[in-house]
Amino acid sequence: MTDSRSHIARRDPATVMRLSRLGSLHQCRLSFMRQLTRRMANEGWTFSRPVFNIDDAGVGHAVYSAHGPERAYSLVAFAHDLPPEQRSDRVIAEAWDATFTLFDGVPTNEDIDRLSQNVPLQEAGRVSESELSLSRANRSVRLWAHVVDRLATGQQPDLEQIYKVGYLMRTTAVYGSGKFGAADREKTGNRPETNAPFQTEMLSVYLTRTFVRDLVQHMAQVKGGDATAKLDADIARWLGIGNSTGLGMAPFIVNHPILFNNWIMVREEAISRVRSIETASAEEDRAFREIFERSKLSMSWWHSEHPVQIKKLAALNADLSSISTYLSQEKLQHDYPWDRLVRWSETALSQEGQELVASLILEPYGDLVDGLSSCMADSNSGAHVINGAMPVTEVRSLFDQSFGWAMDLDWTAPENCARAWYVSEEKLEPRLGERFKEPIAEYEQPLAPARDAVRAQKALAEWDGEALIAEFLLRHPEHRHAVRRAQMATVAPYGEIHDNTISADVLPIDMLRAKLSFFGATHFDPRSDRWVRICMYSGAPYPEDLIRENADLWVYPEVQK
Incomplete structure (x- = not known):
């Protein structure tokens, strides 16, 4: 690789921050799961299972x-004998097949006794600052039974069924950052291994996957005795952890504009760096083509029954064929090859295909982009402080910059304000209701930043441009949150969604997809426009197999030759 003579700028937020594009993002080198496995392998983490006390009923x-260079973290897992009628992925469930907490250190027997009285209760219990996360999971009933039955009779499970489902258990929530008494982010945010976003949650899920593998082997042994087969390591590798995620996650990217900006801006900077490469080596060309072929295999396992996703998958499959044709006709070693590929994708492919290309071109360039992961946390607490000395005219300009697209919308039209976000009394979780059909308007949450920006801008129109914004806010405190967001744009150009989050046709699933793609999720399977199932760590090495050579590209299945 040679240095570029011309730097290709990051893509415009007006292009990147549309919901339809955010809802087409794919995992990449910067995804949080891959950051974690790379770190653990590079630092030589070691793993142990000091306790496995599960009876013949699976209880x-x-x-x-997991032992890192300076500290240890422990998943404490509780297995339950759950009656089928109590098994539910709904957040309002009160019982699960398994419950978990990630403990800061190695727990004592006293810790485990305390946790046994609280973790299985989830929201109804309480944990302490020694716990970093709280989670629960349910079995994928048919695949679980299939694997147990096959192993118990000395056979291996059917690999096609493994590919089709992808997981033996799926989590229905992984809570962290202070929920239910767990440690706040401030406790671990400055540790190298947990500074990047969601590293404690990703570690919890990684260890959960190992527990699930061991539990299904244990239950097969109970059933089959001496005739039981050991689950083949190559088959076990494709068992990830599923996740069912609903509306509770959707407002996250609205509520955390600085943090979400950092994720997007780092990805865009990585894409920009690779696009700016003038000449690629033969090895980098080969590496990209290999990863593309492997990604095609992964996509072939991706199925959905939801109409929106069926349409997107059809477009993506057509895109894969188009990319294959392009690669058969183009060399990727000269004349800014990656920029040419991206520019071609912008007119030849759907947004799904465009964003897949944008993710894949990063793969040969770990040395160039992986270091950007250190910029993805939100350490800029000062950005949340309103600058009262800013002149009104400057604030108006900021509103136009981030929300100019929204200024001409008729915000009184029912289709433009049809929805309202609120928090349910029962589970204290975000919900999206119909403004004109349900009595929810007075409970509305500030999750319509575009509408609120337009309201603030109209109020500012009557003010002298030289006046200080502090004077305006003393008279109109109802616009504080809108002004704060406008000022954040000076350091967070990718912090705002360039779409109406309360329109009649908004798809919350796009918000879920955007966040989950940064986790590193694959196989997005929407069950409605409000909840989705995904797979995590499918293909990843288990702790006993984790080394530098397999710590990163595990997300792409090997093509059998």
Whole structure:
């Protein structure tokens, strides 16, 4: 690789921050799961299972510890005998097949006793600052039974069924950052291994996957005795952890504009750096083509029954064929090859295909882009402080910059304000209701930044441009949150969604997809426009197999030759 003579700028937020594009993002080198596995392998983390106390009914507890250079973290897992009628992915469920917490250190017997009285209760219990996350999971009933039955009779499970489902258990929530008494982000945010976003949650899920593998083997052994087969390592590798995620996650990217900006801006900077490469080596060309072929295999396992996703998958499959044709006709070693590929994709492919290309071109360039992961956390607390000395005219300009697209919308038209976000009394979770059909308007949450920006801009129109914004806010405190967001744009150009989050046709699933893609999720399977199932860590090495050579590209299945 040679240095570029011309730097290709990051893409415009007006292009990137549309919901339809955010809802087409794919995992990449910067995804949080891959950051974690790379770090653990590079630092030589070791793993142990000090406790596995599960009875023949599949009830009990286990401890899985991960030992890093300075500290240890332990997953404390509780297995339950759940009657089928109580199994539900709804957040309002009160019982699960398994419940978990990630403990800061290695727990004592006293810790485990305390946790056994609280973790299985989830929201109804309480944990302490020694716990970093709280989670629960349910079995994928048919695949679980299939694997147990096959192993118990000395056979391996059917690999096609593994590919089709992808996981033996799926989490229905992984809570962190202070929920239910768990440690706040401030406790771990300055640790190298947990500074990047969601690293404690990703570690919890990684260890959960190992527990699930061990539990299904245990239950097969109970059933089959000496005739039981050991689950083949190559088959086990494709068992990830599923996740069912609904509306509770959707407002996150609206409520955290600085943090979400950092994720998007880092990805855009990585794409910009690779596009700016003038000449690629033969090895970098080969690496990209290999990863593309492997990604095609992964996409072939991706199915959905939701009409919106069926349409997107059809477009993506057509895109894969188009990319294959392009690669058969183009060399990727000269004349800014990656920029040419991206520019071609912008007119030849759907947004799904465009964003897949944008993610894949990063793969040969770990040395160039991986270091950007250190910029993805939100450490800029000062950005949340309103600058009262800013002149009104400057604030108006900021509103136009981030929300100019919204200024001409008729915000009194029912289709433009049809929805309202509120928090349910029962579970204290975000919900999206119909403004004109339900009595929810007085409970509305500030999750319509575009509408609120337009309101603030109209109020500012009557003010002297030289006046200080502090004077305006003393008279109109109802616009404080809108002014704060406008000022954040000076350091967070990718912090605002360039779409109406309360329109009649808004798809919350796009918000979920955007966040989950940064986790590193694959196989997005929407069950409605409000909740989705995904897979995590499918293909990843288990702790006993994790080394530098397999710590990163595990997300792409190997093509059998």
